Amino acid sequence: MNVHQKQNIFGVQTNNRIANGDAEPENESSLLKSTRWSYEGIMRCGVQAYLRPCLFQGCGSMSDAVFPMSSVCEAAGEMVFVVDGDHQSRNAAIDLVESFGYPVTGCANAAEFQAKVQLCKSGCVLIDPFLPGIDGLAVLEWMNITGVTLPVIFVSEIQDTSTVVRCMKEGAIDFLQKPFSKILFQRAVNTAIGLSRKRNCLNESRNLVNSLLETLTPTERQVAELISHGYSTKNIASDLGRSENTIKIHRSRVFTKLKVNSAASISNIFNHCNKSL
Structure with a gap:
């Protein structure tokens, strides 16, 4: 066929x-x-x-x-976090996000958000940069330090150039000024969710590849790494002090365990583990 x-x-x-x-x-x-x-x-x-x-x-x-x-593409436990100290503003944003079909939860302050977000692998964060206590920028800095990779959108009634620049430099993907249109808000949330799902997809894929690599014995791992660098069976045998027939056996096991059918595949498997998004 x-x-x-x-x-x-x-x-x-x-x-x-x-x-x-x-x-x-x-x-x-x-x-x-x-x-x-x-x-x-x-x-x-x-x-x-x-x-x-x-x-x-x-x-x-x-x-x-x-x-x-x-x-x-939706990840398990996906969540949109609305972090806003103003009760009415927070609830209005929650209602909008719910109308888009995403799971959403509200947080009145940074501490509440930090307690909830740790186990979340996918979603996004809508946050007021001028939160009482720990402000939104400090929260984003905390996320960067602790490895929380959810995309962040700042939402505020106040918009001065220096604040926007600082937010974007820290890694926010957007800054929305209240009041905003539903279309603009939905577009920003969709963009954030899409980016988060792609990041999660890459992480899950990397975990799978790493689990396959962990099935290799130490010798098979050596052989796989040399294959990934373009070494021939003869070169690998010479480097490891083994016979070519022995290396052929290890090579066959590597291909089977990694479920691939070419040396180029093995090279890209090693490269894949170092990719980020």
Whole structure:
């Protein structure tokens, strides 16, 4: 059966199908049990990752334009945080976010937000830079230090140039001045959620790749690293003081455990672990 193929970042031909069959994978478990096939490097949203939900779960007929806003991309525990000391303003923002279909929770101050956000892997933060006590900028600095990577949108009635510049320099993705239109607000929230889902997708993919690498023995890891640097079997044997036949056995095990079918795939697996978004 002929299928349209495209080249992924591993330098091998793939079309979201297992290399030795025509049937599309039904779930992640079946993919993980398959051996020596090539991961689709570019996900539907454009992120370079592997074995993500958009490759299965019946997404084949969906347009790429719906990703990462499709529900299939929603991360477990996704949450939008509205951090505002003004009760009415906070509730109004919560109602708007709920109308967009996202899970949302309100926080009256920084301490309340810090207690809730720690376990959240995806979502975004809508925060007033002029919070009482610990202000919004201090909260963003805390997020950067502690590794909370949710995108931040500052929302305030007060907008002076120096404050906006400081917020953006600290890593905020937007600054909205009240009052704002629903369309502008929704666009900002959608952008933040999309970015967060892409980051989470990359992290989950990296975790999977690391779990595959951890299945290698120390010798297999050495062989894999040398393969990733372009070493031939003969060169690896010489460097490690082993026979070529022994290295061929290790090489075969590496390809099987990492579920790939080319040296370029192994190189890109190591590179993938160092990518960020």
